[in-house]
Amino acid sequence: MSPPARRAILILAVGLVLLAAVLGTLWVMRPAQMNRLVEQAGPQIGGDFALVDHDGRRVTQASYPGRHLLVFFGFTNCPDVCPLALGEVSVALDALGPAAAAKLQPLFVSVDPERDTPAVLKDYVSAFDPRITGLTGTPEEIAAAARAYRVYFKKVPVEGALGYTMDHSAFVYLMGPDGRLEAFFTHETKGDQMAKKIQGFLGAS
Secondary structure, eight states, X not given: OOHXXXXXXXXXHHHHHHHHHHHHHHHHSOHHHHHHHHHHTGGGSOOOOEEEETTSOEEEGGGSTTOEEEEEEEOTTOSSHHHXXXXXXXXXXXXXXXXXXXXXXXXXXXXXXXXXXXXXXXXXXXXXXXXXXXXXXXXXXXXXXXXXXXXXXXXXXXXXXXXXXXXXXXXXXXXXXXXXXXXXXXXXXXXXXXXHHHHHHHTTO
């Protein structure tokens, strides 16, 4: 075997080992492990933001005084995770009842400001629950809010009419009126379970 061929085989072998290591890491870091990572970062999650709501008004965290925030980052062309999460948020609001739900403001922050205008967001969140407010902004404003909440997102090119999709983390954060993280949920958390957890914090407020 010639030296170039041996080098090519060696490079391929090293590449396969690295790929196996990456896939192994992704397999190990299943939801339970990811949850622990978020829990450990709790004190560092959250912060003020400057965005635009689905009615075109400039808003910050101070726009919701005295209320708990239920914050989720996603986008309107999301095929599965976002609809599932928003559907369970709506179930949670119903399970809480009008009085408790009034202490809570659900926020859906778009990570796709290029397509998710206020009007698009309003139609989208209204289809799930009129109590959910959609937020967007400039790419810089979205990036700043995502950094505050330790949210990952990335534009990914795809074939077809859409041209791209968005990869993003999928945690729902419950923030207290003081801006501190109180609890978090995955997009698969059932609405009644979410409501039971939230009620414990609403009762203390």
